[in-house]
Amino acid sequence: MDILEILGYFGALLIGVVLGLIGGGGSILTVPVLVYLMAINPVTATAYSLFVVGASSLVGAIRNIPKKLIDFRTAIVFAIPAFIAVYLTRKFLVPAIPEEIFSVSGFVITKNIGIMLFFAIIMVIAAISMIKEKDNGRNTEVKKVSYNYPLIIIEGLVVGLLTGIVGAGGGFLIIPALVLLAKLPMKKAVATSLLIIAVKSLIGFIGDVQNMEIDWVFLMIFTGLSIAGIWLGVYLNNFINGKKLKKGFGWFVLLMGIYIIWKELF
Known part of the structure; x- marks a missing residue:
């Protein structure tokens, strides 16, 4: 086992710790850890990431059920279009992407480079949302949950894609x-999102099982470390200011996204 592999397994633990500490964001690290530390092909890495993210989110969701923080009706309305979109994307769209997307003056954008660049752009957007997020106590009180079904379904399809x-x-x-379209309080939105993420990620992964060979031993070890990290993160949450940590993590993700764009292009 070389130093990069050891760092990769440490990265698996860190993914869980971040999820446990701030309730999200950790999954954005999974693909870079798998690609750059574990030397896994980007297409396979996105598949493995779905399983790691799905299993980890499921643990978080189960922890929230006794606290009555999950709005199951909202989760179902959002998750159905999301998991249909993610399953169809993994089963048909990703395999259909050509190995060479385009080339200009000898500069070639391959499927692997294209996926990593798209992923880096998503990282930058996620980072900016974490850095700019303000909590003015908005939407913490209990409100009557209302549903904008057409927009929730469209959002579910986009997120699934x-x-x-x-x-x-x-x-x-x-x-x-969930906050804007279903009027959920923030704590319920975070808890409900974990269930949605778990369902759509694990169902999306089924599309990959049908398309590629899975290294189950590696995947179970990596996922197990990530789940262990969640429990560690939940414990550390008692001593660390989650809001400040989220902004700091946002800056880290932003730098990672910029680094991936630079690495893949230059």
């Missing part, structure tokens, strides 16, 4: 949608 391509959970898109 993005999740299918890059293998990240998309919590930074789901949580604002």
